[in-house]
Amino acid sequence: MAIKFDQPFYSLSDEAEQNRIIELWEAEKHGGLWEGNNRLPLPLTFLIALIVLTAFMLTMPIWGQRPTAHDFVEHVALMDTPEIQAIEDPVAKMARVHEIAYQRADSRVKASLERHPITWDDLLNIAPEIREAQASGKYPLDYYSVLADTIVLANFEGNPTADGSPERKQPWWDKGYTIDVFYVIYFFIFAFFVCKRLPHFSRKPDMSNAK
Structure with missing residues (x-):
């Protein structure tokens, strides 16, 4: 043996x-x-x-990551610009917004935008909530997950931050x-x-x- x-x-x-x-x-x-x-x-x-x-x-887990409010900040900033407002067709309007936002995004955001495309109606629904979250400043925008036509504070609890509260970012490895x-x-x-x-x-x- x-x-x-x-x-x-x-x-x-x-x-x-x-x-x-x-x-x-x-x-x-x-x-x-x-x-x-x-x-x-x-x-x-x-x-x-x-x-x-x-x-x-x-x-x-990285492939199952949800889009965050941070991913669509540029979309919200672009939607009221004269160039976008001059386009009447919602599909064409959203295509142009996405094109500009995609060019300005970093590689992580680009990957998220490719996996989670949204429509003009979706953007109209989440824009007020993103602006409200920006104005409050209580949490970083990447702590908010985009679910359909709304944003919610993610329930993930990661590493503690400087003030002791946990990070609410979805991890790429769990x-x-x-x-x-x-x-x-x-x-x-x-x-x-x-x-x-x-x-x-x-x-x-x-x-x-x-x-």
């Missing part, structure tokens, strides 16, 4: 343990089935890795994601350990005498 680590990718069992397992496979009754000790096909191994990586990349990453890593390490305790796939049991 000794564990050896000199060749972990070959086998974690010593020679005696590998021989014992081979003998056990050869002696067991399998009802017409037998242990071939074949390796998992490499394409399937890569497919499993691809599925896991894709799942984690697509479920990162505890739940950390737990997921930990347990997936733990699972693959455990699966590797269990599989490598078996004889190397190059060693085949002789099943000709299996009963």
